[in-house]
Amino acid sequence: IKVNVLGAVVEQGSTSFAPDARSFSLHAAIYAARPDARCIVRLHTPATAAVSAMRCGVLPISRAALLLGDVAYFDFHGEVEDEADRVELQKCLGPTCKILVLRNHGVLALGDTAEEAFYSIFHLQAACEIQVSALASAGGAENLIVLERAKHRPHEMGSVRWAGSTFGPMQKSRLGEHEFEALMRMLDNLGYRTGYTYRYPFVQEKSKPKSDVLIPATVTAFVFEEEAAPVPALRQHAQKQQKEKTRWLNTPNTYMKVNVAEEQQGSQKTKTTWLKADEVEKGSSGTPIRIENPNQFVPLYTDPQEVLEMRNKNRQDVKSAGPQSQLLASVIADTSRSPV
Missing domain, CATH: 3.40.225.10 (Class II aldolase/adducin N-terminal domain)
Incomplete structure (x- = not known):
């Protein structure tokens, strides 16, 4: 206002x-x-x-x-x-x-x-x-110890060089400019967009006789230089997972969905299964599909954790006779036969 x-x-x-x-x-x-x-x-x-x-x-x-x-x-x-x-x-x-x-x-x-x-x-x-x-x-x-103003008067204003350089042109600065610009720079770095016009820029750009686009590059690098510092363990694990995924996606194995006759004698029924493309007979028809996801055949909207638990349970092949009653657990059966 x-x-x-x-x-x-x-x-x-x-x-x-x-x-x-x-x-x-x-x-x-x-x-x-x-x-x-x-x-x-x-x-x-x-x-x-x-x-x-x-x-x-x-x-x-x-x-x-x-x-x-x-x-x-x-x-x-x-x-x-x-x-x-x-x-x-x-x-x-x-x-x-x-x-x-x-x-x-x-x-x-x-x-x-x-x-x-x-x-x-x-x-x-x-x-x-x-x-x-x-x-x-x-x-x-x-x-209290009171100081004498005439004896202990500090310098409040002086000559300041550009960008704090030791050798450079002397520039006269106004009182409080550097402190105020430092605070405005802090606000701008935090994203507040003060719009303050800086008189003393943070970095002084060197004068260039020619633009960079006029001089072609002598060396072109298409990869980043390897880091000399040791890579953290978590980063190594992530890189290993990425390499495994890349290997899996680039594998030459492709699968085809084919209908195979059941092994029972006299049965004409067929079942659908997935086979590698090189294992399928030439007479069979189908479109080879690359499997890019381990859960390719899992139904949609299924919890991956439940699928993993069910898969591990099936691989363990745990079979039991089913639940057993505990009502007669404390009863001891007499198996000895008395003579008639």
């Missing part, structure tokens, strides 16, 4: 909701007081809200706090509608300050770009979390 400085909707975008006019009044006042600010990010997390309620404010006790630079404080009452509040806000921010702490409310970061604003708010959140944990452990601000 796109709005103007007064809060009126200019472009509705893909949503049907309207912005919160009371919350936007603070942003509108900052945009009016600081024309250099093009992006504003505000947080109300527990850590930032806790630091905003401290009299000491943001303490320079960590590297993240030193990266923030100047920090301004403003007594925020929920909205900025009066002219006096706007003047006071402009005095607090000044011409260069980009970190604003809203008393008992939260924090706010300004930036010339979205990358810079995210860079500032990210380190501000980290500094607040460190300060809350340190105060809870130390028992008070008087037990």
